[in-house]
Amino acid sequence: MIQFSKVYSGLLAAHGPQRWWPADEPFEIMAGALLVQRTTWQSAATALDRLKQKGLLRPQRLRRARLGLVEQCIKGAGFFQTKAVRLKKLARFVDECGGIEGLGASETTALRELLLGLEGVGPETADAILLYAFARPAVVVDAYLRRLSQRLTAAAKAPADSRLRTWVAGVISDAEHLNEFHALVVAHGKAVCRPVPRCPECRISRLCRTGRAASSEI
DNA sequence: CACCAGGGTGGTT
DNA sequence: AACCACCATGGT
Numbered sequence: 001m002i003q004f005s006k007v008y009s010g011l012l013a014a015h016g017p018q019r020w021w022p023a024d025e026p027f028e029i030m031a032g033a034l035l036v037q038r039t040t041w042q043s044a045a046t047a048l049d050r051l052k053q054k055g056l057l058r059p060q061r062l063r064r065a066r067l068g069l070v071e072q073c074i075k076g077a078g079f080f081q082t083k084a085v086r087l088k089k090l091a092r093f094v095d096e097c098g099g100i101e102g103l104g105a106s107e108t109t110a111l112r113e114l115l116l117g118l119e120g121v122g123p124e125t126a127d128a129i130l131l132y133a134f135a136r137p138a139v140v141v142d143a144y145l146r147r148l149s150q151r152l153t154a155a156a157k158a159p160a161d162s163r164l165r166t167w168v169a170g171v172i173s174d175a176e177h178l179n180e181f182h183a184l185v186v187a188h189g190k191a192v193c194r195p196v197p198r199c200p201e202c203r204i205s206r207l208c209r210t211g212r213a214a215s216s217e218i
Numbered sequence: 219c220a221c222c223a224g225g226g227t228g229g230t231t
Numbered sequence: 232a233a234c235c236a237c238c239a240t241g242g243t
Contacts, residue, residue, distance in 0.1 A: 037225040043241065044224090078223085078240045086226095122226050142224055186224050195222075 004171040007152070011184035015191070018183030021132045026100045027091075028057050029133040033125050034086055039078045047074040059099060062091035086120030093118055100133075108136040123161065131182065137175045139165045140182040144189030151193065151213040193218060 021029050028048060036044035048057065050073035056062045062070070070084040077083065097103045097114075106114060108130060115126040123141065130138040141161045145168075150158045159167075172178050194217070196208045206214040 033224090036223090038223060038238085039225095039240075040223050040242080042223095076240060079225095079238050080240075082226090082238055120226060124225060128224080140224080144224070182224085189224085197221080 004168055007148075008172065008177070008181055008184070011188050012180070015184055015187045018180060018187055020179065020183040025057070026104075026133040027059055027094060028052070030090060030094070030129050031057060031062075031087060033128045033132070034083060034090060034120055035074060035077045037079070037083075037120075037125065043077045047077040050074070059091040059095040063088055063095055083120070086118075089119055090121075104134055108134075108138070111136070112138070128182075131175060131179055135175045135179075137169075137173060137178055139168045139172075139178060141165055142182075142186070144185050144193065145182075147189065147195065148185060148193050148218070151207070151218045154212055192216070 021032070024032070031051065032044055032048055035047050051057050051062070051070070054065075054069065054073060056065050056070065056073065065088070067084055067088065070087060071080050074080050074083055074087070094100065094103060098105075103111065103114070111134065112126055112130055115121050115129055116123070121129070127138040127140045130136040131140060141164050145164065146158055146161075149164055149167075153159070168178075168181070172181055196205055205217055206212065207217055
């Protein structure tokens with residue numbers, strides 16, 4: 001059993017407060033959550049800036065925008081054809097739900113189901129939107145948290161996402177701390193908890209040679 | 219040149 | 232349920 005309360009305080013001490021998305025509008029955060037899939041935040045932020053420059057970061061504008069224009073704005077964020085279609089579907093959905101106001105009237109569980117019904121919104125994106133756009137308590141299970149949990153437990157098999165979600169939710173239950181926790185896990189994953197190269201001769205990390213991480217790599 | 223970056227979908231076994 | 236190929240650009 002991982003002691004996530006200690007993990008949280010340790011990450012906070014190591015990396016400091018992250019304060020993700022404190023200033024953006026909820027719909028911009030939703031769009032950002034889609035755009036950042038399998039790419040860097042830098043690329044996603046550039047795409048968001050270009051969309052905003054064209055006035056497309058509002059549901060009513062984005063849903064009516066030419067697909068080619070959306071593609072042009074977000075091209076640098078990867079999977080641009082796929083993401084452009086999904087962004088427009090997201091915009092239509094939000095607009096038809098009465099905007100962020102209307103959508104926010106739903107209970108958290110119901111809202112999560114609504115989001116999961118959207119094309120391109122899976123568990124991680126749905127929980128990120130719940131947490132960062134709607135300030136609802138949600139555990140974001142991403143590749144960084146999976147890797148971190150695996151190295152902490154040194155288990156042969158990684159815990160299932162559902163179990164991981166339960167563990168975290170058992171210790172951190174309010175949205176503000178869950179917000180900060182996810183941001184800290186990402187910061188830690190970038191700085192310390194790096195993926196290990198699969199090269200047989202890799203001498204860089206203990207984890208690569210022995211299958212067990214050194215304390216500095218966790 | 220190979221690999222990675224704050225996933226998700228659709229198809230196959 | 233567990234795999235797989237695919238989507239695609241930008242950085243190292």
